[in-house]
Amino acid sequence: MAVSPTELLDIARTIALEAGELIARRRSEGVVVADTKSSSIDVVTFADRECEEFVKSRLAELRPEDGFYGEEGGDSTGTSGLTWIVDPIDGTVNYLYGIPQFAVSIAVVEGTPDPGTWKQLAGVVFNPMNDELYFASLGGGAFLTKAGMTSPLAVNQETLLAHTLLATGFAYSSELRAEQADVLTRILPAVRDIRRAGAASLDLCAVAAGQLDAYYERDTKPWDYAAGSLVLREAGGVVGGLDGAPEGREMLLATNTHLFSQIEKLLLS
Structure with a gap:
């Protein structure tokens, strides 16, 4: 190159x-x-x-x-x-x-x-x-x-799921939104609170800046996260999908090394 x-x-x-x-x-x-x-x-x-x-x-x-x-x-x-x-x-x-x-x-x-x-x-x-x-x-x-x-920029080093400020987003499909709502009912009681701002790239950057502890979303596309996920990785964060898969349409999860597996378990349960 x-x-x-x-x-x-x-x-x-x-x-x-x-x-x-x-x-x-x-x-x-x-x-x-x-x-x-x-x-x-x-x-x-x-x-x-x-x-x-x-x-x-x-x-x-x-x-x-x-x-x-x-x-x-x-x-x-x-x-x-x-x-x-x-x-x-x-x-x-x-x-x-x-x-x-x-x-x-x-x-x-x-x-x-x-x-x-x-x-x-x-x-x-x-x-x-x-x-x-x-x-x-x-x-x-x-x-x-x-x-x-x-x-x-540097990601927060929060270790407790109960203290995690978590952002997410929702699909345009009503059927998929219903599934996402079910997932949210499992996650909301386990974390500090939920935020929904409406722009994946800025959610990723907010995690990178320490304004959020984590962000997850299903049905994202490469243009949603190609830039923001690099910003987060270079800020010391972790970005991926579930079960070792890369981030993508099935799931994007972005946080620090302490919280990734904890949030992943909730998303998989």
């Missing part, structure tokens, strides 16, 4: 800041729903599509030989062995309602968009409404830049 993770991070960070400014401007102008996807409540806005096209075009200028994999489609296979994984607006429903919990998520991996085989190289998650830029590169640590100040 001719380019270093640090160089790739610089590109991701630059484009994420530009894309964040774009979606913030579009939010102030008013959000228009362009279509629905998996269900009538799974919306995509014109800003989602515009932002993804913007990111894709900027990457084509700077890294024309790389592949691209975005939530809104338009995927392409490159010749460099690297793939950019992009969620133009993670937390679209929050964006639609004006809740300031959404982000641009940009990651680059060596390989394909498959957490079982990829090698994560760099990742950026930017919430333009709160001016929070989370970023990490392989072996380079994880950081948050806010209000011009940059600080390193």
